Every structure is written in structure tokens, then in C-alpha cells.
Amino acid sequence: MTYLVAEHPELHVHFAGTPLFEAKDLAVPARFSHGALAAAYGVDVMVFSVNGVLRVGDLAKRILAGVAATSSPRTLIVGDVFRNRPTELADMAQRVFAGAPVDLDVVPTKGEAKNALTLLWAKLQAKQPKTAVTGPRLAEVPESVAATADLRDETGRLHIDRIADVFGLTRAALARAVGSTPQAVAKTPNAESLQPKLHPFEEVARMRAVTRNDATFRKWLNQPNPRLERKAPLDFLSNGDPEPVIAMVSNFLTGATT
């Protein structure tokens, strides 16, 4: 189900033990507390860190005490003890929550715990849409747009050198890809006439919202791609045929199946 919360300015995380990281390490507004569960108030999620061998029953009792103290049905267990024991986890959930709505997650690492908490915050922002709404494209959200902000210069125009750098191309190669000449782009690398031809590169570069560095992005650009008849995405861009790559990236950012 989707949790309906009108306003939820921050995520209150209560660690049943020492916090694994700081609230500022999360990408969303968060408040951390820890210690005795009975003292916790307004908790969105309880976090249990588990190392080594643990009896399911013991953990169940601790979670049950936490639920009673905080009224929060959401529990995150960090540790790999249940990773390969889903039956035990399901059994524990049944015992602890006795059929009530439950949101019990297990993640093996601190990094995934951060992701899980970030997503929970998003979940708490959610309102189930009552009517149809078609919002902006995911590819147009600030995070995606910000991923290409460095392709534009101080005038706001796309700059051929900046794009060439990110895509791992020489200025001359990029000039040819957009139907210009090295001499022409050297004179005005952010020319008005170049903007429509450079825009497809900006659309493809929105993928940098997901890739963690430009080396990864460039590697992907240069690898033969099974969806492009084993040609590399950069081949299409260099040959003035960016549309197949744009369609791929756009569907990737919106999670459309193919």
C-alpha cells in the first residue's frame, strides 16, 4: 500500500543501537535518534543492526517492543543474517505484526540502508493519485537536468568544447558529427546555429544523473550495445543519427520496459 501523509518534512529514524551513519549522510531531510525504544517518539522507521548469529525469536521480541513503544510498523534490519533465510523473515514478520500492515526490510549493507531510508522518505511524501495526472517527464526533473548543466557556458548556451569533453570526443570530431567544421566551431564554439544540433547530446547526457562518473558514461557510449545492433551509442551520435540513443536513454530514465 501507499502511505498517505499530508506533510512530512523529515524522516525520523530511530536506531536500536548506535547509528550506523549520520543524518546528513542521507539525501533527504532526516532526524536520527537512538537508544531506548521507549523514549522514541514520532518514529517513522526503526533500524536494527544485526551482526553474526541471532535467534529470530530474540529479534522478533525487540521489534515487537519497538512497535509497541513507537507505533511504527516500519522496521529496517541492516545485516545479512536473513539474506538467505526469507522463510524465517516471513515467519518473524507474521509473529511480530500478527497480520497487521507490515513494512519489514532487510538490507545487507549501510549503503543499501541509506537507499532504503531515502525511498521510505519518498514513500511518506506519497499521496495516492485519485485522478489521472500526467506530470513532467522523469528525464526533465532537476536532478536529470542538473546532470547536464555543465554542458552550458555562462551565457546558457551549449558549448561544443564542454560537450566534446564529456563525450570523449575531439572538437573536430564533434564538429563533424553536428555537420559543421573545426574551423567554424573554433570561431564560435557556442554558436546559436549549433544549439539545435548539440541538444541531442544534452538529452543523452542526462543519463549522467544515474552514472556515477563520466568514465562510466563514456565507457557505455563506446561499448557495442545489444539494443543498437551491436553498434556503440557514440557511433550513432557521431553519424548524426542520435534518435535511437535518445529513445533508449529517455525510456531508461522513466523505467519503460522495451
Next chain:
Amino acid sequence: MLRTRALLSALAGIAGRPHTVTAFRAVPLKPFVAYVQREGRPNLRFMSGSRNRYNLAGTSCLYVAEEDETARVELRHGFDGIAVDEAIFQVQCELTRVLDLTDADVCAALDVTDKNLFAPWETANRPTATQRLGEVVLRGRRFDAIRFPSNAMRAVGKVGINLAIAEATAHDPVKVTVADYGDPKA
């Protein structure tokens, strides 16, 4: 595949079948969270209108997978080597009129071959057979959705099923409900 007039005639002879399923959609986590931060709530339908296997650019429809594994594999198909944190949506579908292309009889009636079903659409210079079929079906009113085999799962030697849900149906709160989104996976 059949030409348009014959296709319309063949479609008229096919009854859409009811189909209830909890479907899945995987999206990259970072842009999604940024979206929620900006909009204050998720619009989980995310119909971009981008060209895809069963639609041309400008035709909005909702693509989901019938298995969460299929959704994850679909997200990564063609993006090997890129570590993606993802959010998975569950989409409850109570569809009443589905054109099922996993049914051999339906494919035979429409003269749709495996080659058609799995043909690359990204590099095609003209509308593919599935795009032509999708434009007729998804813009018409006789069907809620097209059910079709996943090319991404096929590429990894598995079988998975996808749905392309018509825009009007995707906005019908009786037929399509975005139920939840779950754990991010690295």
C-alpha cells in the same frame, strides 16, 4: 504482419481477454527521488511519450512488467556496466480487454511472428510491425493493453512478460492502481 486494413479486420475478430495482475516497474532511484522532492508526491505513471516497442513518439502508454525480475532486467537492458540504484513500483492491473501476444492463436490471427515480436525498434528507420500494431490498438478503444513477451528477458535466456497499457486505461483508477514502491536494490 498484416497491412493496416487487414490488421483492423483481424483485430475485430479478436476478443480482448480479462487479465488481473500485479505488475512492476523499475526506475532509477536518483531522478525519482528528485522528482518526488520537487512534486511533493510521485506520479508513478511516468508516461513519457517516447518511442518504444509498441508506440511511436507522441503516443503515451504505460509499460510495466509482470514479474519484478523482468522489470529489473528491462531497466538494465542495453545499460551493462552501469550500477543502478532502483525503485520498484507495484502496479495493480484489473484489465478487462487485453490483446495477448503471448497467445499463439492471437499472433497467428494477426500474422505476428517471433521475428516481429523481438525485432529491434531503436534502430528502425520506419515504424516496426509492433509499433504499427501498437498504434492501432493503444489509440483505439477496443483494448486496454497489449501483453507481450520481454525481449530483455529473452536476451538473458529467460521468459518474461510485459504490458503496454493504453493511456486512457492507465488513468482509469478502477483498472490501474499504483500500489506501492518497494526496496531499492543496488
